[in-house]
Amino acid sequence: MQHGKYRFIVGFLAVPLGLYALFVIWPFIQSIYYSFTDWTGLSPEFKMVGFDNYKRMFDDEIFWKSLQHSLLFALLLPVVTISLALFFAFMINVGGRRRKGGPVISGVRGSGFYKIVYFFPQVLSIAIVALLFQFAYNPDSGAINSILRGIGLDSVQPLWLGDPGLALWAVMAVLVWSTVGFFVVLFSAGMASIPADLYEAALLDGASRFTTFFRITLPLLWDTVQSGWVYMGILALGAESFAVVQIMTVGPGGPDYSTTVMVLYVYQKAFRDGQAAYATTIGVALLVVTLAFAAVVMRLGRRERLEF
Numbered sequence: 001m002q003h004g005k006y007r008f009i010v011g012f013l014a015v016p017l018g019l020y021a022l023f024v025i026w027p028f029i030q031s032i033y034y035s036f037t038d039w040t041g042l043s044p045e046f047k048m049v050g051f052d053n054y055k056r057m058f059d060d061e062i063f064w065k066s067l068q069h070s071l072l073f074a075l076l077l078p079v080v081t082i083s084l085a086l087f088f089a090f091m092i093n094v095g096g097r098r099r100k101g102g103p104v105i106s107g108v109r110g111s112g113f114y115k116i117v118y119f120f121p122q123v124l125s126i127a128i129v130a131l132l133f134q135f136a137y138n139p140d141s142g143a144i145n146s147i148l149r150g151i152g153l154d155s156v157q158p159l160w161l162g163d164p165g166l167a168l169w170a171v172m173a174v175l176v177w178s179t180v181g182f183f184v185v186l187f188s189a190g191m192a193s194i195p196a197d198l199y200e201a202a203l204l205d206g207a208s209r210f211t212t213f214f215r216i217t218l219p220l221l222w223d224t225v226q227s228g229w230v231y232m233g234i235l236a237l238g239a240e241s242f243a244v245v246q247i248m249t250v251g252p253g254g255p256d257y258s259t260t261v262m263v264l265y266v267y268q269k270a271f272r273d274g275q276a277a278y279a280t281t282i283g284v285a286l287l288v289v290t291l292a293f294a295a296v297v298m299r300l301g302r303r304e305r306l307e308f
Helices: 004-033 053-058 061-093 111-123 126-137 141-150 169-192 196-204 211-222 222-237 240-247 264-274 276-300
Strands: none
Touching: 004 276, 053 169, 053 276, 061 111, 061 169, 061 211, 061 222, 061 264, 061 276, 111 169, 111 276, 126 141, 126 169, 126 240, 169 222, 169 240, 196 211, 211 222, 222 240, 264 276
């Protein structure tokens, strides 16, 4: 009977594991192999060059800039996005005032409407979001500088995407705006499952809202927060950052490589410069960075599971 059970499990998992190996694992193996060649991406002929691509990568100033920017995305974006999402979700679900004859704990009035508003950017394609903000950041006709002029701040007219010191922060702001709503809804669902009795007992004992957040909400929601942290970091290192930088910035990746991230640099080397082998080398470095980020977050965020 045990033999039949294991045969059923193996038969059930064989197809999905085979597809995963074919479409996920095998491309990674191919990329690592190509990183040791001089393949251009077009010619069927190439030769092994050993570690030449890796030596070139370590001497590449633009690679180090892109790595620095990607690490900044991975470290700051999850912190800002998750923090804002937790604050908004807590206010929506727990931050309402006590109503006469109602429960001690309640969300703000119109909480359902706020969830829809926060989630709205998720309905839009990231390409549409990037285009909208590209127009908004226009120093002459954009909405942001127009508002600054309208309130009398004519002397404050930043170039935004044209300023090497501001461009990266402007891009990061767009990524926060486009993703925070997803986590608001995610954390709201988690908070809704926490029994209100816990909050009411704490408030009756004199605990403040601040205390209830750090003593009740955050510990009980920690597994969800940790998963969201890893997910947001991978987004910041991958497709989301590529799309926004590719569409919004001059160059793309400018000015002066001030917004170049690793995934964009991979794309440029592979499809613009015809250096597919070198691009896969940078891709291998990006893979290592992503795996290291996920491992560190999972390790540092490990704690005893709390149940209610």
